[in-house]
Amino acid sequence: MQYETHDSWGGPDASYYGFHVITDVYGHELKRGQLTRSGIWVGHSGDGRKSSYNGIAPEKYGDSHPHLFTYWTRDGYESTGCYNMDCPGFIAASGATVTPGALINPSSKVTLRVLKDDQSGHWWVYYGFNGVPTAVGYYPKSLFTNMAKKANQFSFGGFVFAERALPTPPLGSGVLPGGKGRAASFxxxxxxxxxxxxxxxxxxxxxxxxxxxCYSITPIVNSGCFYGGPRGCV
Structure with a gap:
């Protein structure tokens, strides 16, 4: 697996209650055994992470289109958690027009937001276009221990994977920041x-x-950065 991220490991005394970003979504032709993803992670060192992503994963979805997906764990991916609504955990919002696993169409800029509701303690996922996200659903605070109070780490970036006989797929737009063409952005x-x-x-x-x-993510300037990497580099 190849990856590039910006990380904030704040330590036990850090307190984070949510994260918001606008990110580019690109479509790529992939094969089974390849995947490419970008997204945000919010977590606590005692619980593991909950995540909100967009990505292409033919093995998971049976196609080569970008999908919104979520993942949660409370033990660092050891034995708990799952994608989307594949196990008990994520609860869809009443009247939500999008569910985890949904196709992102058209490929464009999407807004992702993960935040802890101060009243209920639940962690909500928001998603939308044109900078206006709406509620997708939430992870109940009962799923977590430390995360029921706060997060103390967050990160964002992208990663790719390919089985040994296959080339690595593009990351982001498939263009390195500073190269020819436009790199993907947060x-x-x-x-x-x-x-x-x-x-x-x-x-x-x-x-x-x-x-x-093969991969690069630029420094944060004016609340944004660029990232990416070409197909078949590794």
Whole structure:
């Protein structure tokens, strides 16, 4: 697996209550055994993470189109959690027009938001186009221990995977930042406060990149950054 992320591992005393981003979605022709994803992760070091992504995964969905999906765990992916609504956990919002696993059509910019409701303690997932996300559903606070109170880490980025006999698929648009063509982007990066207000992320965060020759994610400037990597680089 290859990846590139911006990470904030705030430690036990850090307090995060949500994350917001606008990200590009691209369609790519993939085969079974290949996948490409981008998304956001919010978690607590004692629980593991809950995630909201967009990605192409023929093995999972039986096609080569981008889909919205979520994942949760409370033990670092050891034995708990699942995608979307594949096991008890995620509860769809009343009247929601989108469910986890839904096809993203057309491929474009989408807004993702994950936040903890201060009254109920549940972690809500929002999704939408044109910067206006609507509620998809929530993870009940009863699923978690430490996350029932707050998160202390978050990250965002992308990753790709290919079985050994296959080339790695494109990451993002398939273009490295600074290369020919337009790289994929994360924009309007925001942290959400306990009271629901949000503030832009203006300072850069540490990066983790599995292969610097093939993948890159730029520093955060004006609450945004670029990322990506070409097909078949690894």
């Amino acid at each position: 924009t309007d990066l925001r942290l959400i406060e306990r009271d629901g207000r949000s503030s832009p992320i203006m300072k850069d965060l540490p990066t983790v990149i599995s292969n610097n020759k």
